[in-house]
Amino acid sequence: MKKTLSFLILFVATLIFAQEAKEGKWVLKLNATQLLDFATFPTVQFSVERKLNPYFSINTEAGFQVYDLHKVDSTVLKSRGFKTNLEGRFYISKFFHKRTKSNRNEPFVGLQFFYRKDQTTDVLFYYDKSNVQNNYLENIYRDYFGLKTTALGVNITLGNQFSFGKSKKFILEPYGGFGFLNRKIKNTHLQFDETKHEIDSENQDLFRNNNLEKYSGRDGNVFFGLRIGYVL
16 A cells, blocks of 8 residues: 555656646747748748746747748749747846746846848849939839848847736747847849949839848847747
């Protein structure tokens, strides 16, 4: 009888420990903002967060491009891309209030390293500089060209993890941040010549103005977004 009771206690304790070890340790999230990323390129992007302890966690994220938001009439390169990032997080409120259990909202700061790579067909509208005085609006050229970009950088992230529902399993995670990146741009089949031509800003898409090779290099980075997740 004692052996049976001891076995039952050990079995129940094991189940409880296993449940506690899993509770709140893993969070699976979908990045809703990346589905409509006009600034770079859209991706179906998922992340997994692992809580190392009540105050620190690691968030890894990756996604692939499966569609294109910018439609063009000609194809030089087929659109495809990949994004990934690794972020270390510090949950501020928990730490300063010495809490181990999560509230309905938990603000955090983080350090994020990211990488992205893509290729697509872009279009540039321009006119001859020599025609500026000769009604150049009737002589606008449309130039389809191949675009390949890679970017590597680091960000400071700020956000809040809101949980809702009775079980507090579902979460919303608005986030934002700033940092810097190093971007490399390569153009192919480009007819535009900066010494002879001028970009037509009236027809050019705002998000596609900086896709020429001359814009390669270091730059600032500001971002915001929203993730939707579930605590496993």
